[in-house]
Structures are given as structure tokens and as C-alpha cells.
Amino acid sequence: MSTSFSLPESKPLEAAASLRFADFVALTKPRITAMVIITAAGGMCLAPPQVSAMTMVMLLLGMGLIVSGANALNMYIERDIDAHMVRTRKRPLPAGRMSPKTALWFGVAISIISVPILAIGVNATTALLGVLANVSYVLGYTPLKQRSHVALFVGAVPGAIPPLMGWTASTAHCDAGGLALFAILFFWQIPHFLAIALFRKEDYARAGLHVMPNVLGISATKQSIITHTGALVASTLLIFPLGIAGRGYLLTAFVLGCVFLGWASYGLRESSGNKWARSLFFYSIAYLVLLFIALAADARV
Numbered sequence: 001m002s003t004s005f006s007l008p009e010s011k012p013l014e015a016a017a018s019l020r021f022a023d024f025v026a027l028t029k030p031r032i033t034a035m036v037i038i039t040a041a042g043g044m045c046l047a048p049p050q051v052s053a054m055t056m057v058m059l060l061l062g063m064g065l066i067v068s069g070a071n072a073l074n075m076y077i078e079r080d081i082d083a084h085m086v087r088t089r090k091r092p093l094p095a096g097r098m099s100p101k102t103a104l105w106f107g108v109a110i111s112i113i114s115v116p117i118l119a120i121g122v123n124a125t126t127a128l129l130g131v132l133a134n135v136s137y138v139l140g141y142t143p144l145k146q147r148s149h150v151a152l153f154v155g156a157v158p159g160a161i162p163p164l165m166g167w168t169a170s171t172a173h174c175d176a177g178g179l180a181l182f183a184i185l186f187f188w189q190i191p192h193f194l195a196i197a198l199f200r201k202e203d204y205a206r207a208g209l210h211v212m213p214n215v216l217g218i219s220a221t222k223q224s225i226i227t228h229t230g231a232l233v234a235s236t237l238l239i240f241p242l243g244i245a246g247r248g249y250l251l252t253a254f255v256l257g258c259v260f261l262g263w264a265s266y267g268l269r270e271s272s273g274n275k276w277a278r279s280l281f282f283y284s285i286a287y288l289v290l291l292f293i294a295l296a297a298d299a300r301v
């Protein structure tokens with residue numbers, strides 16, 4: 001379904017508006033950033049040689065800054081689109097509480113600062129991956145979102161790089177263990193976002209964004225959720241034969257995965273609507289947290 005529309009500009013900056021700390025925090029998408037940091041910390045704990053406390057601090061600091069910078073630049077580029085969506089219209093830029101220039105410089109500054117922190121404090125491979133993730137999210141995924149629903153698969157690459165960065169912080173190279181963690185995060189993002197795209201399809205259509213339910217339809221989207229959840233479960237099980245985590249993890253990943261697949265399949269019924277999609281999105285978050293707890297608790301290092 002294509003939608004013709006004209007985008008209103010984000011509100012002009014109110015003269016009296018003073019810059020608030022809370023708005024800078026909002027610009028970093030703090031909840032998503034926190035979760036991304038957890039996946040990076042997980043990658044770091046699982047890789048064979050344990051890193052020093054200083055490397056750990058540098059990775060988490062550098063990761064926090066490079067992800068926050070990417071998110072601020074995403075909000076800068078999407079300020080007019082965000083003004084159209086119920087979910088995003090109260091953000092600092094569309095609401096007129098911050099000037100676009102401030103957001104741009106904030107995003108550029110913290111992205112740049114993060115690079116020497118990662119390169120010197122961690123290692124060159126991890127810094128390079130961070131730059132690749134930041135640039136592909138800001139200059140690849142963000143503009144593509146306005147053109148094609150395929151953007152999701154491009155955006156899932158930067159989203160999957162942080163656990164790999166955690167791994168390379170320890171090993172300095174991308175081997176099978178790091179790539180398995182990358183695969184888990186890559187596949188996890190597809191049902192995570194397609195569930196959101198289902199229960200927010202009207203919001204996305206209003207903003208002119210081409211998400212899968214509005215392009216291929218609801219049924220194809222539900223099928224895609226199941227296929228990618230299947231690939232997610234397979235990649236989580238791969239962790240055991242790779243010797244990264246033990247039987248306790250394997251059992252937990254299997255049970256969590258069966259629940260995910262079962263709930264995704266329940267959605268195939270025509271009557272499963274927004275309520276089901278919203279619950280699948282919430283389960284995706286709980287699933288990832290529990291999976292990483294199981295990984296950390298049963299790590300073989």
C-alpha cells in the first residue's frame with residue numbers, strides 16, 4: 001500500500017526553550033542503548049580470554065557513546081518524520097525543545113569521541129566495527145527506511161554488531177563464536193520489529209514509512225516473523241556445540257525459543273491483531289534479557 005502525503009516540518013524552536021539534560025538523554029534512546037550495551041557486555045563475558053577491568057570500562061563507555069551518537073543522528077535526520085507519528089512526536093526535535101543543529105553536533109561529537117576510546121582503550125577491530133555500525137545505521141538504514149521495507153534487514157546489521165564488538169574486545173578477531181552472537185541478534189530483530197510494525201502500521205503509514213505490513217500485507221509479515229524466529233532459535237542452539245555455553249543454557253534457550261515460536265505461530269490466526277502483536281514485542285524484549293542471563297550464567301570461559 002503506498003501513501004501520498006506531505007510532511008509538515010517539525011515545530012520551530014520555541015524562543016524561550018532552554019536546553020534540558022533530559023532532552024539530551026532522550027536523544028540517545030536510553031532504553032534501546034541500555035539493551036545494546038547488555039548485548040555487548042554479554043559478548044565480552046563469553047569470549048575466551050577474559051579482558052582487564054580497564055578494557056571492560058572502555059568498551060562499555062565507547063559503546064554507550066557510539067550507540068548514543070548513532071541514535072541522536074537518527075533523530076536529527078528523522079525530525080520531520082517523527083513529527084508525524086504518535087509514538088515519536090514528543091521527541092525533543094519534533095516538539096521544538098531542541099534545535100536540529102544542537103542535536104547534529106551532539107550526535108557527531110559523541111560518535112567521534114567514542115572512536116579513540118574504542119581504538120586505544122579496547123582494540124582497532126572493535127573500533128572499526130563500531131564505526132561500521134554507526135555509519136550503516138545513520139547513512140544506510142535511516143534514509144532507506146523512507147524508501148523500502150527491506151531497510152529492516154539493513155538496520156539489523158548495526159543492531160547485531162554490538163555483541164560481536166564485545167567478543168572482539170576480548171579476541172580481537174571475528175571468529176565463529178562472535179559470528180554466532182551476531183546471528184542471534186540479527187534474527188532476533190526481525191520478529192522484534194515486525195511485531196511493532198504490525199501494531200503501529202497506521203502510525204507508520206501516516207509518516208510515509210514503508211514497513212512490511214503496509215507493503216506485503218499482514219499475512220506475509222506474520223510468515224516472516226515465524227521464519228526469522230525459527231532462524232533465531234537455530235542460531236541460539238548453535239552456541240552449545242561451539243562450546244560457548246553449557247547444557248543449562250541449551251535447555252533455557254530451547255524453552256524460551258519454543259515459547260517464542262509458539263506465540264509467533266498463534267498469531268497466524270486471522271483474529272490475532274494488535275493485542276497479540278504488542279504481546280509478541282514485549283516477549284521479544286523479555287526473551288533477549290533472559291537469553292543473555294542464561295548465557296552469562298552458563299558461560300564456558
Ligand code: HEM
Nearest residue numbers: 031032035036039087152155156159160189193196200285
Ligand atoms: C532493525 C532493528 C530494530 C528496529 C527497527 C527497532 C525498532 C524499535 C521501535 C520502533 C521501538 C519502539 C516500540 C514502541 O514502543 O512502539 C523499539 C523498542 C525497543 N527496542 Fe528495538 N529496534 C531494533 C533493534 C533493536 C536492538 C538491536 C535492540 C537492543 C539489543 C532493541 C531494543 C529495544 C528495546 C529495549 C525497546 C523497548 C524500549 C523502548 O521502546 O525504548 N531494538 N524498537
Ligand SMILES: CC(C)=CCC/C(C)=C/CC/C(C)=C/COP(=O)(O)OP(=O)(O)O
Nearest residue numbers: 036066067070074130133134137155158159
Ligand atoms: C555500535 C552501534 C553504533 C550500534 C547501533 C546500535 C543501534 C542503534 C541499534 C538499533 C537498531 C535499530 C534499527 C533501531 C531502530 O531505529 P528506528 O529509526 O527504526 O527507531 P525510531 O523509529 O524509534 O527512531
